[in-house]
Amino acid sequence: MPRVVIAMSGGVDSSVASALLKEQGYEVIGMMLRLWSEPGSEAYNRCCTPDDMALARRIAAQLDIPFYAVDAKESFRETVVDYFISGYTQGITPNPCLICNRRIRWEFLLERALALGADYLATGHYARLRTADGGRRTAESGQRATGGGQIELLRGLDPHKDQSYVLHVLTQAKLAHAMFPLGDYTKPQVREMARKFDLPVAERADSQDLCFLGQGDYRDFLLRNAPEVANPGPIVTREGQQLGEHQGLAFYTIGQRKGLGIAAPQPLYVIQKDGENNALVVGTQAELGETELTTGPVNWIAGQAPPNPVKLGVKIRYKAREVSGVVTPREDGSVHIKFEEKLRDITPGQAAVFFDGEVCLGGGIIEVGRSE
Amino acid sequence: MPLTKTYLDYAATTPVDPRVVEAMLPYFNQTFGNPSSVHAFGQSAEAARERARETIAQALNCQPKEIIFTSCGSESDNLALRGAALARREKTSANWILTTHLEHHAVSHTAAQLEKYYGFQVEWLKTDRYGIIHPETVENAICKNTALVSLMWANNEIGSLNSIAEIGAICRTQGVPFHSDAVQGAAHLPTDVQSLNVDLLSIGAHKFYGPKGIGALYLRQGTPLIPAQTGGSQEFGYRAGTENIPYMVGMAEAFRLAQTEHAARTTHLQPLRDHLIGTILEEIPEARLTGHPTERLPNHASFAFKDADANTLLMMLDLEGFACSSGSACKTGDPRPSEVLTALGMSADWALGGLRVTLGKDTTPEEINAFLAVLPGLVERVRKINQR
Numbered sequence: 001m002p003r004v005v006i007a008m009s010g011g012v013d014s015s016v017a018s019a020l021l022k023e024q025g026y027e028v029i030g031m032m033l034r035l036w037s038e039p040g041s042e043a044y045n046r047c048c049t050p051d052d053m054a055l056a057r058r059i060a061a062q063l064d065i066p067f068y069a070v071d072a073k074e075s076f077r078e079t080v081v082d083y084f085i086s087g088y089t090q091g092i093t094p095n096p097c098l099i100c101n102r103r104i105r106w107e108f109l110l111e112r113a114l115a116l117g118a119d120y121l122a123t124g125h126y127a128r129l130r131t132a133d134g135g136r137r138t139a140e141s142g143q144r145a146t147g148g149g150q151i152e153l154l155r156g157l158d159p160h161k162d163q164s165y166v167l168h169v170l171t172q173a174k175l176a177h178a179m180f181p182l183g184d185y186t187k188p189q190v191r192e193m194a195r196k197f198d199l200p201v202a203e204r205a206d207s208q209d210l211c212f213l214g215q216g217d218y219r220d221f222l223l224r225n226a227p228e229v230a231n232p233g234p235i236v237t238r239e240g241q242q243l244g245e246h247q248g249l250a251f252y253t254i255g256q257r258k259g260l261g262i263a264a265p266q267p268l269y270v271i272q273k274d275g276e277n278n279a280l281v282v283g284t285q286a287e288l289g290e291t292e293l294t295t296g297p298v299n300w301i302a303g304q305a306p307p308n309p310v311k312l313g314v315k316i317r318y319k320a321r322e323v324s325g326v327v328t329p330r331e332d333g334s335v336h337i338k339f340e341e342k343l344r345d346i347t348p349g350q351a352a353v354f355f356d357g358e359v360c361l362g363g364g365i366i367e368v369g370r371s372e
Numbered sequence: 373m374p375l376t377k378t379y380l381d382y383a384a385t386t387p388v389d390p391r392v393v394e395a396m397l398p399y400f401n402q403t404f405g406n407p408s409s410v411h412a413f414g415q416s417a418e419a420a421r422e423r424a425r426e427t428i429a430q431a432l433n434c435q436p437k438e439i440i441f442t443s444c445g446s447e448s449d450n451l452a453l454r455g456a457a458l459a460r461r462e463k464t465s466a467n468w469i470l471t472t473h474l475e476h477h478a479v480s481h482t483a484a485q486l487e488k489y490y491g492f493q494v495e496w497l498k499t500d501r502y503g504i505i506h507p508e509t510v511e512n513a514i515c516k517n518t519a520l521v522s523l524m525w526a527n528n529e530i531g532s533l534n535s536i537a538e539i540g541a542i543c544r545t546q547g548v549p550f551h552s553d554a555v556q557g558a559a560h561l562p563t564d565v566q567s568l569n570v571d572l573l574s575i576g577a578h579k580f581y582g583p584k585g586i587g588a589l590y591l592r593q594g595t596p597l598i599p600a601q602t603g604g605s606q607e608f609g610y611r612a613g614t615e616n617i618p619y620m621v622g623m624a625e626a627f628r629l630a631q632t633e634h635a636a637r638t639t640h641l642q643p644l645r646d647h648l649i650g651t652i653l654e655e656i657p658e659a660r661l662t663g664h665p666t667e668r669l670p671n672h673a674s675f676a677f678k679d680a681d682a683n684t685l686l687m688m689l690d691l692e693g694f695a696c697s698s699g700s701a702c703k704t705g706d707p708r709p710s711e712v713l714t715a716l717g718m719s720a721d722w723a724l725g726g727l728r729v730t731l732g733k734d735t736t737p738e739e740i741n742a743f744l745a746v747l748p749g750l751v752e753r754v755r756k757i758n759q760r
Contacts, residue, residue, distance in 0.1 A: 029691070066687075066690060066691065068683075068687045068690075070683070070684075071683070111757050112684055112687075112757060115684060115688065115753055115754060115756070115757050116684075116687055116688055116691055117688070117691065
């Protein structure tokens with residue numbers, strides 16, 4: 001039977017995923033990453049507190065699988081946290097979960113799993129895999145993708161929990177070792193299974209993003225760790241008229257209306273963060289929103305970009321509604337996307353992820369949004 | 373996963389010897405009284421406790437009243453450091469504690485706490501590259517302001533042995549109490565507190581095939597000590613709390629066996645250890661023995677492998693059925709370089725790759741050969757992992 005490392009967190013999803021793999025007869029090994037927390041706030045980390053670790057150990061003991069803690073603090077700080085901070089200092093709104101998935105879960109942890117002789121790394125993500133010949137590669141079948149068949153990443157069946165967005169960073173080489181035992185289930189079913197397996201995590205709350213923030217929100221975190229983001233600058237209109245002063249671009253998001261501290265005859269919204277001039281560009285509701293965007297380098301899960309522009313479903317944030325757009329691959333590996341409608345919250349630093357029906361094709365980090 | 377599991381982590385803990393289990397059993401529910409009670413049940417429990425104390429005293433070549441039972445080796449170390457340092461300062465106002473960074477945390481963290489909260493000053497003495505402290509280092513540092521010297525006999529992580537008798541003689545000349553953590557040493561070496569020149573000596577039963585949860589402190593008569601745990605007058609007022617008679621009995625039997633059988637055990641262990649060390653140094657590139665090549669515990673082999681992540685190596689070994697450790701029994705996956713290896717002057721690319729293989733009296737040559745057959749391949753594999 002193949003050997004599978006399951007990334008455990010002490011939460012409902014990874015615990016049930018572990019139990020499912022064990023039930024299906026795999027040789028299962030639990031591993032848990034210890035991630036970086038701000039010194040002094042380790043107990044508030046939202047996904048790997050000592051309590052979570054103790055709970056994961058307990059689940060592993062209950063399932064009778066080996067369990068190992070793997071320290072990824074340094075790696076996490078150097079890749080994810082530094083990326084998060086430098087993104088904000090550059091005026092974008094970074095999504096650290098994406099880089100964590102790419103560099104920590106599916107690189108740092110995958111390397112260690114493979115070194116332990118594992119065939120697969122499984123996570124509790126809600127997503128599915130399918131080989132291109134139409135064969136589903138689920139946890140049940142347990143078959144390694146054969147004959148050079150492409151592996152497709154599919155949305156999780158639960159539309160509320162689908163996590164293919166954060167997994168768009170995976171490549172064929174990584175997907176060949178990936179397993180998502182929960183992709184066929186809904187969250188209520190997973191909680192039900194947790195009760196069926198008698199796991200003491202069935203009622204635990206879902207974990208949150210930005211695990212390393214600890215207490216307070218990202219603004220407090222930035223002030224503590226990158227005080228230079230408190231860099232005031234002008235609030236201007238598109239035409240360049242100065243209306244006031246902002247406290248630092250990092251503290252504002254595209255589409256934000258409240259808290260700008262300027263009096264105007266009609267409501268004003270943040271429509272752009274101009275990092276170059278440290279200016280916060282505001283405008284009326286009519287000015288808000290863009291119909292186009294360009295990305296940085298795109299990861300195409302199939303390994304290559306489609307030859308021609310193609311109309312796809314696009315998500316511009318993890319929780320955004322999917323909208324239709326024409327995706328045009330460019331020679332430098334990026335894409336340009338033209339939407340049919342104006343989108344209010346195209347945010348540089350977040351990913352634009354493309355879907356063809358239930359298949360996630362890939363995505364890239366948004367660099368600029370624009371209107372015609 | 374392999375069906376057979378081979379335990380090579382005897383420095384972390386040992387299984388309880390069946391002879392010890394047998395000796396303990398009657399004291400759980402037959403002779404179960406509280407030794408402080410007046411009645412016959414109490415009296416027989418008290419008698420068992422005193423027999424246990426006598427057995428240990430005999431093995432250590434001291435008087436029974438010089439043995440204080442504690443809950444483990446760490447508690448024994450704690451009691452020795454806190455109790456002796458505070459008592460000595462009260463008498464003489466001496467304020468310095470001499471120890472090293474190579475001590476078990478039960479000693480080094482206690483010393484650090486005495487410094488932080490109790491106003492003592494700690495001098496961390498330098499060792500040589502084998503982790504051995506030279507007696508002249510102690511001689512140069514000791515003075516009338518020294519409240520206590522605490523130096524381990526055998527190092528848990530690298531197995532090196534200190535010259536306790538010589539250091540003890542120096543302390544005695546200066547009139548400074550000398551404590552030695554012998555939790556590892558006494559499990560393997562003939563332990564005579566008279567020839568070792570110690571005033572306080574800590575042992576823990578589970579390192580010598582006794583139960584966990586019981587240890588003892590040897591306290592030379594006349595050495596002032598302030599109790600750390602106050603309450604009843606058990607253990608001569610040095611350690612309050614109703615006694616754990618079955619564990620005391622078990623510890624005594626285990627220690628008696630360890631001391632009477634140590635020569636036979638060493639004859640079995642040392643050649644196995646040397647075969648293990650020789651083969652690893654021969655077959656694995658960029659491997660070093662840590663600790664002294666000969667002045668080391670007879671069952672203890674420890675290594676550093678350059679650019680090898682010890683935590684991952686331990687997981688690989690575990691999945692192959694071999695239980696080892698990276699230095700001490702710590703499973704938190706802490707990636708910091710070993711304090712001990714760092715104190716020996718090893719750079720981080722070496723100090724992350726510590727492996728400790730410790731053998732037991734029932735370890736067989738076949739087990740060692742099976743281990744040696746898989747280790748080189750695993751070290752090669754772990755070195756391929758990108759560390760960033």
